[in-house]
Amino acid sequence: MGTDIISSEFRKRARNGEYEGLDKEKEGEWNGSFMFIQGADCQYGMIDDMAEKTPIRWEEEIKMTRIAIDKINQMKPKPKFFAVCGDLVHAFPGEEGRTEQEQDFAREFSRLDPSIPLVCCCGNHDVGNKPTPQSIQRFRDTVGDDYFSFWAGGVKCLVLNSQYYEDSSLVKEMSEKQNEWLDRELNGKCRQGCKHLITFQHIPWFLKHPDEGNDYFNIDRNVRSKMLEKLHKAGVKTVFCGHYHRNAGGFYKGMEEVVTSAMGCPLGTEKSGLRVVTVTESGINHKYYAMDDIPLSFELD
Ligand SMILES: [Zn+2]
Structure with a gap:
């Protein structure tokens, strides 16, 4: 029944650990610089909830x-x-309001040019602060897999479900499966030939500094230090996150973590917006734009 929750226009393309159309065969080769867009926290309903409006629209x-x-x-x-x-x-x-928000999300994001794949991570609001097998299954049924890998222009990308690092007490088995999958994906064979390795997730490992204390907006220090070292050792170049509703980020031994403000309700000084990421042979550059300031053409080199 889960599949009926979201409108039929929404195509679930993250399945079986992969993303339809973004596989190694089609996208495994480096063909020169390209760009992609990263956003976070469109979070339908937060603005009215913060303003204590009822009913929430x-x-x-x-x-x-x-x-x-x-x-x-x-x-x-x-x-x-x-x-x-x-x-x-x-x-x-x-x-x-959950079902209505999901339906509106699906309808609105179906307006994206179908030749631009929409890659979704799950956030704490999507699967709950303490996810259950049912809440994760619902995300899988409606949006797609909660963790998977894909290729884009010779770059290997991993999408992680950060909620397993936040609280996996009710989903131990699922969390263990993600760990095993991640170890496989990070080993040399899975990512052979990639120009860069990048990851996407909702909750940032850290906000500004890898050694900072625990906070609502970051991941517990013990888990964080283990995971940052694992990702860095595997050669991950950039980690993209959201959740903070402000722009932030920093470096762990040369691996960059980019925290992107909200498409919906920002909590800092930036306006709602998104990030344009340019991938060149030598590196990954990115810039955040408020919605009204997003340019339409870009130089890649
Ligand atoms: Zn969040």
């Missing part, structure tokens, strides 16, 4: 999505993909 979030997608659809060159790093909707699983 999400017109403003929809407006922001429409500006973003209209611009992305016109961009030259065409982005290779659009990654949304979690908190697609605000209502937690089972809360009032």
